[in-house]
Amino acid sequence: MDAPRTRQQHREQVTDELMSAARRQLAQAGAAGLSLRSVAREIGMVSSAVYRYVDSRDDLLTRLIIESYDSLGAAAEHAASEHADSGDLDRWSATAAAIRRWSLDQPHDYLLLYGSPVPGYAAPQDTTTPGGRVPLALVSIVRDARTAGRLVPPVEADRAAPATLRVDFDRLAEVIDIEAAPAIMLATITGWTQMFGMIGFELTNQTRGVIDDHAGLFDATTRLTGWLIGLR
Amino acid sequence: MDAPRTRQQHREQVTDELMSAARRQLAQAGAAGLSLRSVAREIGMVSSAVYRYVDSRDDLLTRLIIESYDSLGAAAEHAASEHADSGDLDRWSATAAAIRRWSLDQPHDYLLLYGSPVPGYAAPQDTTTPGGRVPLALVSIVRDARTAGRLVPPVEADRAAPATLRVDFDRLAEVIDIEAAPAIMLATITGWTQMFGMIGFELTNQTRGVIDDHAGLFDATTRLTGWLIGLR
DNA sequence: AAGAATCAAGAGCAGTGCTCTCTTTTTGGT
DNA sequence: ACCAAAAAGAGAGCACTGCTCTTGATTCTT
Numbered sequence: 001m002d003a004p005r006t007r008q009q010h011r012e013q014v015t016d017e018l019m020s021a022a023r024r025q026l027a028q029a030g031a032a033g034l035s036l037r038s039v040a041r042e043i044g045m046v047s048s049a050v051y052r053y054v055d056s057r058d059d060l061l062t063r064l065i066i067e068s069y070d071s072l073g074a075a076a077e078h079a080a081s082e083h084a085d086s087g088d089l090d091r092w093s094a095t096a097a098a099i100r101r102w103s104l105d106q107p108h109d110y111l112l113l114y115g116s117p118v119p120g121y122a123a124p125q126d127t128t129t130p131g132g133r134v135p136l137a138l139v140s141i142v143r144d145a146r147t148a149g150r151l152v153p154p155v156e157a158d159r160a161a162p163a164t165l166r167v168d169f170d171r172l173a174e175v176i177d178i179e180a181a182p183a184i185m186l187a188t189i190t191g192w193t194q195m196f197g198m199i200g201f202e203l204t205n206q207t208r209g210v211i212d213d214h215a216g217l218f219d220a221t222t223r224l225t226g227w228l229i230g231l232r
Numbered sequence: 233m234d235a236p237r238t239r240q241q242h243r244e245q246v247t248d249e250l251m252s253a254a255r256r257q258l259a260q261a262g263a264a265g266l267s268l269r270s271v272a273r274e275i276g277m278v279s280s281a282v283y284r285y286v287d288s289r290d291d292l293l294t295r296l297i298i299e300s301y302d303s304l305g306a307a308a309e310h311a312a313s314e315h316a317d318s319g320d321l322d323r324w325s326a327t328a329a330a331i332r333r334w335s336l337d338q339p340h341d342y343l344l345l346y347g348s349p350v351p352g353y354a355a356p357q358d359t360t361t362p363g364g365r366v367p368l369a370l371v372s373i374v375r376d377a378r379t380a381g382r383l384v385p386p387v388e389a390d391r392a393a394p395a396t397l398r399v400d401f402d403r404l405a406e407v408i409d410i411e412a413a414p415a416i417m418l419a420t421i422t423g424w425t426q427m428f429g430m431i432g433f434e435l436t437n438q439t440r441g442v443i444d445d446h447a448g449l450f451d452a453t454t455r456l457t458g459w460l461i462g463l464r
Numbered sequence: 465a466a467g468a469a470t471c472a473a474g475a476g477c478a479g480t481g482c483t484c485t486c487t488t489t490t491t492g493g494t
Numbered sequence: 495a496c497c498a499a500a501a502a503g504a505g506a507g508c509a510c511t512g513c514t515c516t517t518g519a520t521t522c523t524t
Contacts, residue, residue, distance in 0.1 A: 006521095006522090007469095007470075007471090007520095007521060010471095010521095011470090014471095030348065030349075031348065032264050032348070035510085035511065035512085036511085036512065037511065038511095045472075045473090046472070046473050046474070047511090047512085047513085048472080048473070048474075048475095048513080048514080048515090049472050049473070051512095051513075052470080052471060052472080056512080056513080057511095057512065057513090111347070111348040111349075112348075114432065114433075114436060114438070115343070115347040115348030116262065116263065116264070116343040116347030116436075117262075117343075117436055128441065131438070155387055162451075164445050164448045165445055165448050165449060165452060167445070168442075168444055168449065172443075186449075186453065186456060187456065189453060190426055190453045190456055190457065193426055193429035193430040193433055193453065194422055194425055194429055195429070196429045196432070196433065197425035197427070197428045197429020197432065198425040198429070200346065200428070200429065200432060201346075201425055201428065204346060204347075204348075204349055206346070206363070209360065210400075210404055211400050211404075212399070212400055213397055213399070216396045216397050216400075217397060217418075217421065219394075220393055220394060220397060221418065221425065224418060224419065224422055224460070225422065225426075228456070228460065238491095239490060239491070239500095239501075239502090242502090243501090243502090267479085267480065267481085268480085268481065268482090269479080269480065269481080270479095270480095277503075277504090278503070278504050278505070279480090279481085280482080280484090280503080280504070280505075280506095281504070283481095284502060284503075288481080288482080289480095289481065289482090
């Protein structure tokens with residue numbers, strides 16, 4: 001089964017087994033139920049040995065977080081490019097739906113990213129880049145529509161973006177490489193946060209007994225925010 | 233210091249001490265860092281003794297959850313009634329701001345309610361009623377504006393509420409005692425979820441390095457969703 | 465081939481949730 | 495007023511956790 005030649009190969013293989021065992025246990029027991037010892041057990045190691053591959057439990061979680069961010073980011077990007085030829089609103093809605101699908105398929109991963117941070121855990125810098133893929137994928141939809149001149153100017157929502165926000169918006173516009181009116185950026189942020197708020201509520205059963213057709217509701221709210229942005 | 237007469241009084245007093253010690257530790261270490269033994273220690277008890285007052289750690293958490301829901305619900309209701317004479321949009325925004333304020337003041341409580349559920353923990357029925365106070369407070373703002381005839385019909389957003397949602401919306405309309413067009417309900421739900429999505433992002437540092445003026449952004453998005461509902 | 469780096473195992477520490485047993489104290493019924 | 499029943503607290507103990515340190519075996523480097 002295994003013929004590990006060089007030491008580096010061996011290390012990579014063990015690390016892979018370790019990570020996928022951890023991923024399995026995360027999917028079952030959630031972040032709080034993830035135990036280094038039980039991961040070690042699953043890959044036939046003693047608990048102290050895994051510390052050769054991982055600094056600590058928090059380190060393991062950080063790696064899982066990065067992996068998850070990348071997975072979700074890839075899903076969003078894939079959906080956005082898959083629907084590049086659709087209508088802008090359809091594209092927005094389809095990408096949102098992909099994000100929701102990913103979250104429902106692996107709720108513990110979603111909660112690892114957007115739920116309670118682990119006790120005493122502060123997300124390190126390494127997570128910011130992969131964490132930005134999702135919002136970037138969403139922004140790119142808006143950007144494409146805008147540069148193509150298809151973005152319908154927002155209806156009277158301009159006064160909703162006060163001057164104090166201009167500073168943030170100007171800097172943000174540089175980062176994400178878009179030159180949009182403040183109202184458009186505001187609406188985009190609104191759509192982005194609404195999306196995740198809704199998914200979070202669905203996952204934590206906040207809408208229990210109130211909503212049955214979650215998919216339909218999600219699509220409706222998503223299209224509403226997309227419309228607000230000016231996507232058609 | 234203490235002259236506990238009847239046994240019942242004694243029990244209530246100890247329970248109070250226990251809960252407030254738990255609350256203190258929750259505020260510091262978060263839900264995952266909350267330990268029954270350390271709570272016991274703080275109130276000068278041995279760990280096994282606290283099981284006379286609490287069924288399990290999950291039971292303790294459930295009680296904390298209910299307390300927190302009530303606290304947040306009260307904050308929202310207070311803000312809504314405090315601004316009953318303001319403009320509808322101001323009232324909506326002020327209530328949202330109160331919810332955000334509460335969340336920032338006690339982030340661990342917020343995450344206990346809306347973050348990752350505790351491992352193997354399924355929110356019992358007891359939490360649904362207090363959990364509904366916040367959305368009800370928000371809905372009441374919309375209802376008041378509507379019954380007073382001040383609600384501006386939504387701009388062209390009607391087609392965003394598909395027929396399949398009518399079932400949910402009809403049932404929901406009964407529960408929250410409001411007869412509003414589907415588009416209004418959709419926009420209200422959008423505003424509600426957006427609000428919590430935004431707060432969650434701020435608390436989990438999802439907008440780190442991107443946004444400075446969180447208060448301003450929150451107010452802007454809130455007013456935008458309020459405007460979408462038809463509040464003015 | 466010798467020395468250095470790496471890996472895995474084992475024992476151990478301090479902490480956790482929870483159960484069971486034992487003793488003391490309070491309560492309520494006769 | 496007594497006496498059994500109920501309740502409260504303490505202590506020991508089990509199985510688990512993250513993490514450290516030491517020891518022996520293997521592999522790489524020079």
